[in-house]
Amino acid sequence: MAAEGGRRRGLGLLFVVSALLAGAAAVWLYDRYTGFADAPLQGIEQGQTLRVERGDSFVRVLGRLREAGIDAGHELEWRLLARQLGADARIQVGEYALDPATTPRRLLEQMRDGQVVSYRFTIVEGWNIRELRAALAKAMPLEQTLGAMDDAALMAALDRPGVHPEGRFLPETYAYTRGDTDLDLLRRANRALEQALQGAWESRAHDLPLEDADQALVLASIIEKETGIASERAQIGGVFTRRLRAGMRLQTDPTVIYGMGSTYDGNIRRADLLADTPYNTYTRDGLPPTPIAMAGVEAIRAATNPADGDALYFVAVGDGSGRHVFSRTLDEHNAAVREYVRRYRERFSPQ
Template identity: 85%
Template sequence: MAAEGRRRRGLGLLFMLSALLAGAAGYWLYDRYTGFADAPLSGMRDGAALVVERGDSFARVLGKLREAGATQGHDAEWQLLARQLGADGRIQVGEYALDPALTPRLLLERMRDGKVVSYRFTVVEGWNIRELRAALAKANPLVQTIGELDDAALMEALGHPGTHPEGRFLPETYVYTRGDSDLDLLRRANAALERALQAAWESRAADIPLDNADEALVLASIIEKETGIAEERAQIGGVFTRRLKLGMRLQTDPTVIYGMGSAYDGNIRRADLLADTPYNTYTRDGLPPTPIAMAGVDAIRAATNPADGDTLYFVAVGDGSGRHVFSRTLDEHNAAVRQYVRRYREQFGPR
């Protein structure tokens, strides 16, 4: 009986030791696992990123992560953590920044939730289509697809065959992600323009001398090129509106410059004002055939809801501020022009 008791006590002690060892091992494994999950990624290079492509398996994603420099954790630990976070099988396509403070847990949560790297592209108010195309061609990592398309083919690809591209993209900042193309971005900018133009046209003043929203866009593009001062846009819209009502020519330099195309060298001369083109509003009545630039929302509103008044002329102040003097009569305007020339010469010297 004594021997049996000693044997049982020995077995009990062995069981206790085994349990303690198992507990210690379990604690060590848990501590190692949590230390892996919540420790910053080691071995990452500055500016490193992980690109998950359609069809990538979890093993392939881990392989890309190793290629980017990550050294910590076994694949089994990554797989266990992914299952714990509900990321296994739910990793979303896109580009993920691998910044130094990122932990495996945070990275997997980002990939599960699709928190990808985003980029910004701004369509600038007053740009023409050539300037927009040139800026898109330099935008990285935007996928380039329109370089070989002429303007007609571009608009056909956007679903607007026969439409001139000038002015058809709304100036604002667009967010995109890796894999998006220049055509994707233009499609969004075009849709935004159509919405803004339609909203402005539906709320237009009752007596404006415009037949449709496209004419409003043409006028808006001229207003956009005439001033960068927000509070002047409606005033300039009012001048052009009154001129159209009276049958006066618009006589606006930006349309002449647009009609000159690549021949414009930064100066506009009297001969240029007299050289007839479809866009020369000194030689032709009414509006030019298309917009001359990308007009922002404020310029579109100024075209559809111009300011009331009786001014018919305006000229730059001449002090470099970009502001204008508005006049009711030609005599007042001529005096303002002389003042402009004097101020310009005082500040910048003879032309």
């Protein structure tokens, strides 16, 4: 009986020791697991990114980390953590930012939620289509697909066949991700322009001397090129609206410059004002045939809701501020022009 009792005590002790060892092992494994999940990955350099491509397996993603010189640890730990976070079957394609503080938990959460790296491209108010295409060609990592595609082919690719591309893209900052193309971005900018233009046209002032929204866009592009002063846009819109209503020619230099194309060298001469082109508003009545630049939302609003008033002329102040003097009569305007010339000579004549 005593021997049997001893065996029972021995088995009990063995069970206790085994349980303690199992508990200690579980604690050790848990500490190791949590230490792995929340410890910064080793080997990451500032500015590094991780790309997950379509068809990549979980093992391939870990392989990309190791190829980048990052200590990715053991696959089992990654799989356990991914399952805990619900990321094991939800890793999304894209480019992910890495920094020296990135942990496995944070990286898996990023890939699960599709928190990809975002880049930005700004279409500047007043750009023409040549300037826009040149800037797009330098935007990285935007995929370049336009290449030698001419403007007609470009607009056809945007489902806008036969439409002139000038002015058809809204000046704004657009976010994009690696894998997006230049055509993707232009498609978004074109849609944004059409929405802004349609909204402005629907809320336009009554009795505008404009036939449709496209003419409003043409006028908006001229306003955009005439001033960089936001508070003046509606005033200039008012001047042009009154001139159109009265049958006066617009006589605006930016349209002449646009019509000159690559021959423009920074100066407009009297001969240029007299040289007839479809865009010369000194020689032709009404609006030019297309916009001359990318017009922003405020310029579009100025074209569709111009300011009231009786001014028919304006000229730069001449002090370098970009501001203008508005005049009701030609005599007042001529006096303002003489003052502009005087101030200009004072600013640039040799001392």
